[in-house]
Amino acid sequence: MPAAAETMPQNATQNSALAPGFQDPVHDAQDCFRAIMNAMARPGTLHGVRTSELTPPAPLTPAGAAAALTLFDYDTPVWLDRTLMASDEVKGFLRFHTGAPIVSEPVEAAFALVADPLQLISLASFNQGSAEYPDTSTTVILLKQDFGDGDKVTLEGPGIEKSAQFAPKPVPPTFWDQVIANNRQFPRGVDLIFAGSAEIAALPRSTHVTLPES
Amino acid sequence: MTGTAQLQTYDFAGGEYNFAYLDEQTKRMIRRAILKGIAIPGYQVPFASREMPMPYGWGTGGVQVTASILGKDDCLKMIDQGSDDTTNAVSLRGFFEKTAGVRTTYETSEATIVQTRHRIPEKPLREDQIIVFQVPIPEPLRFLEPRETETRKMHALEDYGLMHVKLYEDIAKNGHIATTYAYPVKVNGRYVMDPSPTPKFDNPKIDRMAALQLYGAGREKRIYAIPPYTDVKSLDFEDYPFEVQKFDMPCGLCGAENVYLDEVILDDKGGRMFVCSDSDYCEERRAEGHTGPMAADPAAVHIGGGKQEETDR
Amino acid sequence: MYVAVKGGETAIRNAHKLLAKRRRGDTSVPALTLEQIAEQLSHSVARVMGEGSLYDETLAALAIKQARGDLIEAAFLMRAYRTTLPRFGYSEPVDTAAMLVERRISATYKDLPGGQVLGPTFDYSHRLLDFALAAEDGDAVPAAETAPVEDVGMPRVTDLLGDEGLIEPSSTDSGDAPVGDLTREPLSFPADRDLRLQNLARGDEGFLLALAYSTQRGYGRTHPFAGEIRYGEVEVEFFAEELGFAVTLGTIKVTECQMVNQFAGSAKAPPAFTRGYGLVFGQVERKAMSMAMVDRSLRWQELGEEPVAPAQDIEFVLSHSDNIQATGFVEHLKLPHYVDFQAELDLVRRMRDEWFEKRRQENGSGNTQEAAE
Numbered sequence: 022m023p024a025a026a027e028t029m030p031q032n033a034t035q036n037s038a039l040a041p042g043f044q045d046p047v048h049d050a051q052d053c054f055r056a057i058m059n060a061m062a063r064p065g066t067l068h069g070v071r072t073s074e075l076t077p078p079a080p081l082t083p084a085g086a087a088a089a090l091t092l093f094d095y096d097t098p099v100w101l102d103r104t105l106m107a108s109d110e111v112k113g114f115l116r117f118h119t120g121a122p123i124v125s126e127p128v129e130a131a132f133a134l135v136a137d138p139l140q141l142i143s144l145a146s147f148n149q150g151s152a153e154y155p156d157t158s159t160t161v162i163l164l165k166q167d168f169g170d171g172d173k174v175t176l177e178g179p180g181i182e183k184s185a186q187f188a189p190k191p192v193p194p195t196f197w198d199q200v201i202a203n204n205r206q207f208p209r210g211v212d213l214i215f216a217g218s219a220e221i222a223a224l225p226r227s228t229h230v231t232l233p234e235s
Numbered sequence: 236m237t238g239t240a241q242l243q244t245y246d247f248a249g250g251e252y253n254f255a256y257l258d259e260q261t262k263r264m265i266r267r268a269i270l271k272g273i274a275i276p277g278y279q280v281p282f283a284s285r286e287m288p289m290p291y292g293w294g295t296g297g298v299q300v301t302a303s304i305l306g307k308d309d310c311l312k313m314i315d316q317g318s319d320d321t322t323n324a325v326s327l328r329g330f331f332e333k334t335a336g337v338r339t340t341y342e343t344s345e346a347t348i349v350q351t352r353h354r355i356p357e358k359p360l361r362e363d364q365i366i367v368f369q370v371p372i373p374e375p376l377r378f379l380e381p382r383e384t385e386t387r388k389m390h391a392l393e394d395y396g397l398m399h400v401k402l403y404e405d406i407a408k409n410g411h412i413a414t415t416y417a418y419p420v421k422v423n424g425r426y427v428m429d430p431s432p433t434p435k436f437d438n439p440k441i442d443r444m445a446a447l448q449l450y451g452a453g454r455e456k457r458i459y460a461i462p463p464y465t466d467v468k469s470l471d472f473e474d475y476p477f478e479v480q481k482f483d484m485p486c487g488l489c490g491a492e493n494v495y496l497d498e499v500i501l502d503d504k505g506g507r508m509f510v511c512s513d514s515d516y517c518e519e520r521r522a523e524g525h526t527g528p529m530a531a532d533p534a535a536v537h538i539g540g541g542k543q544e545e546t547d548r
Numbered sequence: 549m550y551v552a553v554k555g556g557e558t559a560i561r562n563a564h565k566l567l568a569k570r571r572r573g574d575t576s577v578p579a580l581t582l583e584q585i586a587e588q589l590s591h592s593v594a595r596v597m598g599e600g601s602l603y604d605e606t607l608a609a610l611a612i613k614q615a616r617g618d619l620i621e622a623a624f625l626m627r628a629y630r631t632t633l634p635r636f637g638y639s640e641p642v643d644t645a646a647m648l649v650e651r652r653i654s655a656t657y658k659d660l661p662g663g664q665v666l667g668p669t670f671d672y673s674h675r676l677l678d679f680a681l682a683a684e685d686g687d688a689v690p691a692a693e694t695a696p697v698e699d700v701g702m703p704r705v706t707d708l709l710g711d712e713g714l715i716e717p718s719s720t721d722s723g724d725a726p727v728g729d730l731t732r733e734p735l736s737f738p739a740d741r742d743l744r745l746q747n748l749a750r751g752d753e754g755f756l757l758a759l760a761y762s763t764q765r766g767y768g769r770t771h772p773f774a775g776e777i778r779y780g781e782v783e784v785e786f787f788a789e790e791l792g793f794a795v796t797l798g799t800i801k802v803t804e805c806q807m808v809n810q811f812a813g814s815a816k817a818p819p820a821f822t823r824g825y826g827l828v829f830g831q832v833e834r835k836a837m838s839m840a841m842v843d844r845s846l847r848w849q850e851l852g853e854e855p856v857a858p859a860q861d862i863e864f865v866l867s868h869s870d871n872i873q874a875t876g877f878v879e880h881l882k883l884p885h886y887v888d889f890q891a892e893l894d895l896v897r898r899m900r901d902e903w904f905e906k907r908r909q910e911n912g913s914g915n916t917q918e919a920a921e
Contacts, residue, residue: 046259047253047254047259048254048306048307050259050262050263051254051262051304051305051306051307052306054262054266054303054304055304055306057270058266058269058270058273058304058447059447061270061273061274061462062273062447062460062462062463063462063463091263091266092263092266092267092270093263094260094263094264096264096732097267131267151391152391152392153387153388153390153391154281155275155278156268156271156272156275156278156280156281160270178423179276179423179461179462179463179464179465180273180462180463180464180465181464182445182463182464207275207425208275208278208425208426212270212271212274225273225274225275225462226274226275227274227275227276227423227462252632256632258632258634260635261631281733281734281736282734283731283732283733283734284734285631286624286627286628286630286631286872287628287631288628290624290872290875290876290879290880291872291873291875291876291877291880292876292877292878292879292880292883293876293880293883295876315883315884316884316885316886316887317887320556321884322556322559322560322883322884323883323884325556325557325560326560329557329560352883353885353887353888354887371877371880382737382863383736383737383863383867384737384738384863409899409902410902413895413899415888415891415892415894415895416887416888416891416892417888432885432888433887434887434888434890434891435891436891454873454876454877456734456735457734480891480894495887495890496890497886497887497890498890498893512887512890
């Protein structure tokens with residue numbers, strides 16, 4: 022169901038202290054979308070996003086804000102992790118610039134924003150989509166990612182010519198087992214976006230992950 | 236005659252449209268559908284397709300996808316039936332030149348985005364390219380089961396028995412599978428997908444293609460995708476393996492073999508000529524000095540065409 | 549000729565020029581004004597607004613002029629324009645009981661509160677070409693005698709029936725339930741009544757007429773009575789969040805049709821009349837009535853009826869009612885398809901070769917079988 026009447030965010034005038042959104046909403050969003058699309062199409066590869074002009078309230082990061090401004094609007098319920106939820110500035114920023122309703126149940130979310138990935142709740146608690154409509158699942162966006170320093174996992178599947186290495190951090194302790202379980206229920210499952218300081222990577226549900234030990 | 240009270244007054248000066256025509260909210264909605272399509276290769280993602288300023292059937296799905304991914308630095312190639320200068324390709328290219336002001340090209344290798352109807356360029360696409368297909372009927376099972384409620388269930392249950400029965404009946408009746416275009420494929424071992432009405436000649440090209448493939452069906456409100464290097468298998472049987480069309484002769488103009496050819500009727504006495512369907516490919520070969528068996532024919536000058544117009548910006 | 553599809557830029561430009569010329573016709577005849585179209589072709593304007601899903605008489609008149617009177621093309625122009633408009637929200641439901649009525653008839657009661665108001669209608673006109681119109685100079689319009697309408701209000705017939713419990717309630721939902729919008733979310737099946745009504749309201753008049761007609765001829769009979777048809781002006785209100793109350797945006801003219809249908813009752817519900825509902829922009833009674841009949845017909849499942857007819861098939865009806873979609877896909881066959889046709893040519897030639905070969909083998913040493921090839 023479409024959301025109720027929502028005035029254009031640009032028209033609102035309150036909250037003058039609010040951090041600005043994209044300087045060039047049309048082309049910045051397009052540029053960021055292409056980065057996310059390419060990341061989703063080539064799992065595990067890094068794609069630069071223009072973030073220099075974004076100064077979102079902490080703990081939201083510039084890359085996370087760019088993804089939010091690109092993907093969220095009043096049609097996309099958003100779930101925030103505890104640290105983000107605790108910040109009125111973050112909620113105000115997202116509401117003002119995207120109009121997205123903020124929901125408390127992860128299963129209701131089209132997107133989840135996670136600023137403290139170590140404390141990420143189980144992937145299974147998000148919407149997994151249905152067998153008939155697997156596209157209704159949640160896309161989980163992990164912020165503050167460093168690429169290359171984490172546990173190295175091997176990726177195979179659509180978008181990967183042979184195999185690829187991926188080592189983001191921080192991720193919660195049983196994260197990779199959850200990602201493997203997520204892939205096993207394909208076509209249902211969540212998709213993951215990893216936002217670093219100025220780069221974005223992704224792991225769609227279609228990616229097959231192998232741990233170094235196995 | 237004076238206007239009546241309830242008639243609105245407009246200044247009918249030309250309106251300004253957003254970059255690439257679509258408003259940002261529509262683009263976001265389509266972009267989200269594209270991401271889901273990529274994450275679930277071959278699955279048809281429903282999207283709230285908009286009415287576009289060209290009719291349904293003219294490529295509204297492809298146009299909406301292209302408009303949603305297009306950036307100002309992109310270079311767009313628009314083809315219909317393999318050719319850049321067919322009327323609808325000209326019209327859609329003009330649409331994007333006008334609404335987005337992007338650079339356009341006839342050369343496959345120069346394009347960052349190729350939007351196509353019914354063909355895939357002969358020259359292999361690269362990793363840094365995207366191909367957008369215009370799709371009329373996205374549901375491969377539609378002609379076997381017209382109900383969306385039923386076909387959706389079949390996809391959910393991975394129940395493709397009906398499709399195999401149909402193909403097998405073809406073999407029983409004709410000795411081979413009588414599907415020549417929109418030949419169904421299985422993507423990444425899961426979803427059966429319609430590759431749009433490209434001739435099955437092009438099916439091998441979508442298997443493990445280096446470029447991202449996006450499919451847009453405007454009237455039917457579906458978007459789907461195949462990520463790069465994804466396994467795409469044309470449906471067949473062990474004893475009746477999938478095979479593509481073969482042409483007995485090379486292109487009359489450039490002599491290319493193993494390409495898809497158009498049959499051109501030259502007169503009413505059975506005179507005909509086969510030429511590359513991919514006009515850019517043919518032209519490039521002729522520029523390199525290749526000639527076909529009918530290159531000297533007077534008809535060749537006419538068919539080969541003059542130089543084309545492209546934007547240079 | 550091959551070049552027919554390879555004309556490119558020049559051919560398209562010339563086609564547009566030719567079209568403009570044909571559209572204008574003989575320039576010694578004055579051009580139509582939008583006011584003329586809006587005032588004198590009001591049925592066309594209403595149809596284009598309804599199927600184009602945008603209430604604006606000026607733009608509808610412009611679309612009709614631009615489309616050379618092709619109403620589906622005109623509706624398409626409206627739709628394509630509509631998609632570019634910013635969306636501020638959804639209006640409050642219009643209150644048709646408070647309609648400023650210009651016409652109101654009931655086929656189920658001889659008289660009723662507010663009375664029968666015949667209003668402007670073709671119903672009892674004799675369909676004789678009026679040659680006087682051909683020479684009309686513009687101002688010879690007879691004034692109608694109108695009796696002052698008693699100010700007793702005009703309750704809807706279905707509300708009168710409802711007071712006695714003889715008809716099902718209009719909706720089991722509370723007015724606050726969210727309403728679907730198929731311009732924002734693609735239609736999925738099974739579709740609820742809100743989406744079905746939206747689809748029918750945008751649907752092709754001819755398609756709905758044929759389906760409604762089919763139910764009268766035994767293909768899913770629903771025993772309809774025209775409980776009430778009313779046409780007039782209603783206010784459109786918008787709830788402004790900033791103000792905290794609804795403000796009137798303006799008025800629109802609509803035709804509402806409430807069909808009253810027999811219902812024998814079921815284990816769960818006592819016998820009562822059931823409803824079919826139609827609401828369209830402008831005075832388009834044929835469409836409003838057809839819509840109401842098809843709406844009722846599509847409700848077979850909730851009323852425990854057997855699906856036996858095309859007009860009851862939700863997916864079939866809703867998937868094919870939109871004439872913009874339908875005309876697009878039918879007419880797209882005009883686009884070049886020669887790549888696919890080549891593939892079919894190749895196949896048919898091969899299958900013919902196989903067929904003749906097989907016959908030759910069956911007939912022993914044939915020598916004339918190839919003649920046909």
